[in-house]
Structures are given as structure tokens and as C-alpha cells.
Amino acid sequence: MINKNAKLSKKLKRLVPLGIGEPLPLFVKSAKGAIIIDVEGRRFIDFTSGISTVNLGHANKKVVQAIRDQAGKFLHTAFMVAPYELYFQVAQELTKLTPGKFAKKVFFANSGAEAVENAVKIARKFTNRPAIVSFTHGFHGRTLLALSLTSKVKPYKFGFGPFAPEIYHLEYPYSYRRPAHCQTEDEYIDTLLRSVEEEFFKGVVDPEHIAAVIIEPVAGEGGFIVAPPRYLQGLAKICKKYGILLIVDEVQTGFGRTGKWFACEWSGVTPDLLVCAKSIASGMPLSAVVGRREIMDSVQPGGLGGTFGGNPICLAAALATIKEMKRLNLPKRAREIGEEIEKVFKYLERTPPSASCVVGEARGLGAMWALEIVKNKRTREPDAKLAKKLIRRLFDSGVMILGAGILGNDLRVMPPLTIQESDLKKGLNIINSLIR
Ligand SMILES: Cc1ncc(COP(=O)(O)O)c(C=O)c1O
Structure with missing residues (x-):
């Protein structure tokens, strides 16, 4: 029993490709709410939510029951061949929950x-334009086109080229690392927005060539960099002016995580297409593109599809997830959790640096918060090595958190929104005392 994790570690090394990376050194036996129990019976407070996928908590009873019930009816018919009503029920909920x-x-x-x-296929078909603009610090997935949109080179893109053509990157509004000549955030936003029209459209790609701009309202893998509302509003205005569609990627930020159902609601920006996944079905593989009817209908019959898309078990899980999230008002709970995290993280940001640890910036929105670890507050030199060490030390103390950022020096915290108050406090106390 004692060496169970070590034994499984050996199997992992033997059977799983190195490309999967280095998961946390535990093997899960069970998970419930915000608690993960490993095969040796150790208890961990989960501040990762399966990368923001179990906002409703692990193994919610109602969701599990919905999965069981649906499994007893039918597992798969392929919606494109033999459709079923569940698809419309979840679609209807999403049309109501998304802005617009x-x-x-x-x-x-x-x-x-x-x-x-x-979403990219639909945008290209509707506009009859080829180019797509994404952002530095952005992450949109690991398939070839999504990877082409993604920013971080190592390890995500390294050695996997050539990438899809007609992808262009704009600078993400990363205020903490803005150039020295922009003294305030407002000045930085103005500079960025001006440069889209004055430089990017002239020197990089013509706006009439661009089908869509895709942006995460909070750069998730990028280290929870929150795009200022004014930037998003300015970007949406530019898109509208040039007939460019705005796609908001809410895969990580959606489903209550930021304190609203979708993070773009904080800026009042309504995208033409919204992409969501992760917490939509509490861990069952389901994603969605929600968009204006005329845009969605621009694709010829048969142009969209896939064998498993809209699998009935995943949809049953989604329907139960939405019902439970509404009943518990989890977007509101995300704001409360966020306030508690903010108190601790902003305190750590203010605390004079110890010899071995410096928190450069604490930032977040709702219940997604990050600490940017640097060697020196003034030079802001990133300290990825220390960030990695802290993740490991927290794990050893029973708290699971994730790293992030293209510089590898961010610590990400995003607990399930159903976390017990006592576990939230305990986890935050452990982070607080370890970093201090
Ligand atoms: C913002 C964002 N978009 C897209 C993806 C890709 O999602 P998946 O891993 O389900 O393909 C992720 C995954 O982390 C993400 O955070």
C-alpha cells in the first residue's frame, strides 16, 4: 500500500510518452467536491479543478446520476445520423446563458x-476571408490549427511546425509587463489599440483579409492575465468597424469561473462566436460554439460535424451541471471565493520580499487568481525555478495548484466553486505561510 504511487510512477514512465509531461506525483483513487484522495489514502485540497473543468466540484451527485440514467437509455447514435432532444435542451440553455x-x-x-x-471554420465561411488573429500569451489547444493560434513555444509548439498559415498574433494586454514608456495602464491600452489600426493593419495584415479575432478574456495558460475591459471594448469596436468577427474563447474562463457565467460579461462585450468547454459538463468531454444564427448558418450542410460531438451522456452531464450551477448560484460563489483569495494574494504581493521568494504581482478575476513569481520586484526577472519548487512544496503540504505563463513563473489557483469554506481557508493558509 505504502509504495503504490511509486509503483504506478514506474508504469507511467514505461507506458506513457514523455510528451505528457510531469504530472503531480500522485495517482487518484477518488475525488469528491474539492478533495482528491490518492491511492495511498492521502487527502489533497484541489485548487486546480482539473484545469477549470470541475467548477461544480468533483463527482457531483446529480451529474453522476444523470450520467447513469442516460447510460441506461442509449450511449451513442451519432447526432448527425439519429438526433435526440437532449442536444436542443443544452443548446437552449447555452443560448440563454451566453451574452447577446x-x-x-x-x-x-x-x-x-x-x-x-x-469557430474558425465558421468565421472563415461567413466572412469569406482567410486570416485569423490571436494573441501572444494566448492558448487555444493542441490540434494543428488551435496550436497555430496558441502563443507559448516551449513546450507546446516546439518542433511541431509548419503551422497553419494566415494566423497573426497581436500583443495581449499584459499590463504588469508593459513597456516602460507606457506609464499607466490606460496609456498602455491606448497604445495597443492605436497600434492595431496604425501598424498591424498596415504592416502585418490587411483588415479586409481578416475573418476573425480570437481572444481569451483572461489568458488562462498565459498566467491569468486579465484583459482590461476597456481593451476588450476597444478591440470589439475595431472588429465591428472592419467587418471582422470577434470570437471569445471561454474554455477556461467560462461557466461561472470569473464570477459571471462568461468572463466577457465583465466588459459588456458581446462576441459573434463564443467557444466553451471544460466545466460545461463537469469533466465529460463536451465543447460548444455558440453564435449568431446567421453566422452559424453560413456553413453548408455537412460542413460541420464529428462522430462523437454532442454525445448524449456528455449532454446529460451538461444539463445536470447547468441546473446545479444555477441552483447553487455558483457565479456569485465564485466572486466570494475570489475575494478571499484576493485578500491573501494581495497581502503576499505587498509583503516585503523574503530572501528566497518575491511575489511580483497578484492578479485575477472571480475565482481564478495567480501569483507571478520574480527574482526581483524592480527588474521583474521571472523565477520559473522557484515557481516550480513552490508547486511541489504545496503539493507536499496537501494543496494542489498549477503553474502557468509563457515565462513559466506563475502560480495558478482555481478551486472548485463548491469548495467547503474550511478547505478554502486551509489551502490559502498553507499557501500564505509557505510563501511568507
Ligand atoms: C482558453 C483555452 N482554449 C482552448 C483550450 C483547449 O481545450 P482542450 O484541451 O479541451 O482541447 C484550453 C485548454 O486548456 C484553454 O484553456
Whole structure:
């Protein structure tokens, strides 16, 4: 029993490709709410939510029951061959939950990357334009087109080229690392927005060539960099002016995580296409593209699809997830959790640096918060090595968190929104005292 994790570690090394990376050194036996128990009976407070996928908590009873019930009816018919009503029920919920009072349609796929790819296909078909603009620090998945949109080179893109053509990257509004000549965030936003029209459209790609701009309202893998509302509003205005579609990637930020159902609601920006996945079905593989009806309908019959997209068990899980999230008002709970994290993280940001640890910036939105670890507060030199060490030390103390950022020096915290108050406090106390 004692060496169970070590034994499984050996199997992992033997059977799983190195490309999967280095998971946390535990093997899961069970998970419930915000607690993960490993095969040796150790208890961990989960501040990762399966990368923001179990906002409703692990193994919610109602979701598990919905999965069981649906499994007893039918597992798969392929919606494109023999459709079923569940598809419309979840689609209807998504048209109501997503921003925008116009008529919408919904397409289901299996993963975030697949939904992103389909959003790009739809945008290209509707506009009859080829180019797509994404952002530095952005992450949109690991399939070829999604990877081409993604920013971080190592390890995500390294050695996997050539990438899909007609992808262009704009600078993500990363205020903490803005150039020195922009003294305030407002000045930085103005500079960025001006440069889209004055430089990017002139020197990189003509706006009439661009089908869509795709952006995460909070760069998730990028280290929880929150795009300022004014930037998003300015970007949406530019898109509208040039007939460019705005795609918002809410794969990580969606489903209550930021304190609203979707993070773009904080800026009042309504995208033409919204991509969601992860927490939509509490861990079952389901993703969706939700968009204006006329845009969604621009694709010829048969142009969208996939064998498993809109699998009935995943949809049953999604329907139960939405019902439970509404009943518990989890977007509101995300704001409360966020306030508690913010108190601790902002305190750590203010605390004079110890010899061995410096928190450069604490930032977040709702219940997604990050600490950027640097060697020196003034120079802001990133400290990826220390960030990695802290993740390991927290794990040893029973708290699971994730790293992030293209510089590898961010610590990400995003607990399930159903976490017990006592576990939230305990986890935050452990982070607080370890970093101090
Ligand atoms: C913002 C964003 N988009 C897309 C993806 C890709 O989703 P998936 O891993 O389900 O393909 C992710 C995954 O982390 C993500 O965070």
C-alpha cells in the first residue's frame, strides 16, 4: 500500500510518452467536491479543478446520476445520423446563458481545441476571408490549427511546425509587463489599440483579409492575465468597424469561473462566436460554439460535424451541471471565493520580499487568481525555478495548484466553486505561510 504511487510512477514512465509531461506525483483513487484522495489514502485540497473543468466540484451527485440514467437509455447514435432532444435542451440553455439578445445557434464538439477549430471554420465561411488573429500569451489547444493560434513555444509548439498559415498574433494586454514608456495602464491600452489600426493593419495584415479575432478574456495558460475591459471594448469596436468577427474563447474562463457565467460579461462585450468547454459538463468531454444564427448558418450542410460531438451522456452531464450551477448560484460563489483569495494574494504581493521568494504581482478575476513569481520586484526577472519548487512544496503540504505563463513563473489557483469554506481557508493558509 505504502509504495503504490511509486509503483504506478514506474508504469507511467514505461507506458506513457514523455510528451505528457510531469504530472503531480500522485495517482487518484477518488475525488469528491474539492478533495482528491490518492491511492495511498492521502487527502489533497484541489485548487486546480482539473484545469477549470470541475467548477461544480468533483463527482457531483446529480451529474453522476444523470450520467447513469442516460447510460441506461442509449450511449451513442451519432447526432448527425439519429438526433435526440437532449442536444436542443443544452443548446437552449447555452443560448440563454451566453451574452447577446439575438437569435443564436449552437454546435457541439468534444474538446476545447475542436470547438476553437470549428469557430474558425465558421468565421472563415461567413466572412469569406482567410486570416485569423490571436494573441501572444494566448492558448487555444493542441490540434494543428488551435496550436497555430496558441502563443507559448516551449513546450507546446516546439518542433511541431509548419503551422497553419494566415494566423497573426497581436500583443495581449499584459499590463504588469508593459513597456516602460507606457506609464499607466490606460496609456498602455491606448497604445495597443492605436497600434492595431496604425501598424498591424498596415504592416502585418490587411483588415479586409481578416475573418476573425480570437481572444481569451483572461489568458488562462498565459498566467491569468486579465484583459482590461476597456481593451476588450476597444478591440470589439475595431472588429465591428472592419467587418471582422470577434470570437471569445471561454474554455477556461467560462461557466461561472470569473464570477459571471462568461468572463466577457465583465466588459459588456458581446462576441459573434463564443467557444466553451471544460466545466460545461463537469469533466465529460463536451465543447460548444455558440453564435449568431446567421453566422452559424453560413456553413453548408455537412460542413460541420464529428462522430462523437454532442454525445448524449456528455449532454446529460451538461444539463445536470447547468441546473446545479444555477441552483447553487455558483457565479456569485465564485466572486466570494475570489475575494478571499484576493485578500491573501494581495497581502503576499505587498509583503516585503523574503530572501528566497518575491511575489511580483497578484492578479485575477472571480475565482481564478495567480501569483507571478520574480527574482526581483524592480527588474521583474521571472523565477520559473522557484515557481516550480513552490508547486511541489504545496503539493507536499496537501494543496494542489498549477503553474502557468509563457515565462513559466506563475502560480495558478482555481478551486472548485463548491469548495467547503474550511478547505478554502486551509489551502490559502498553507499557501500564505509557505510563501511568507
Ligand atoms: C482558453 C483555452 N482554449 C482552448 C483550450 C483547449 O481545450 P482542450 O484541451 O479541451 O482541447 C484550453 C485548454 O486548456 C484553454 O484553456
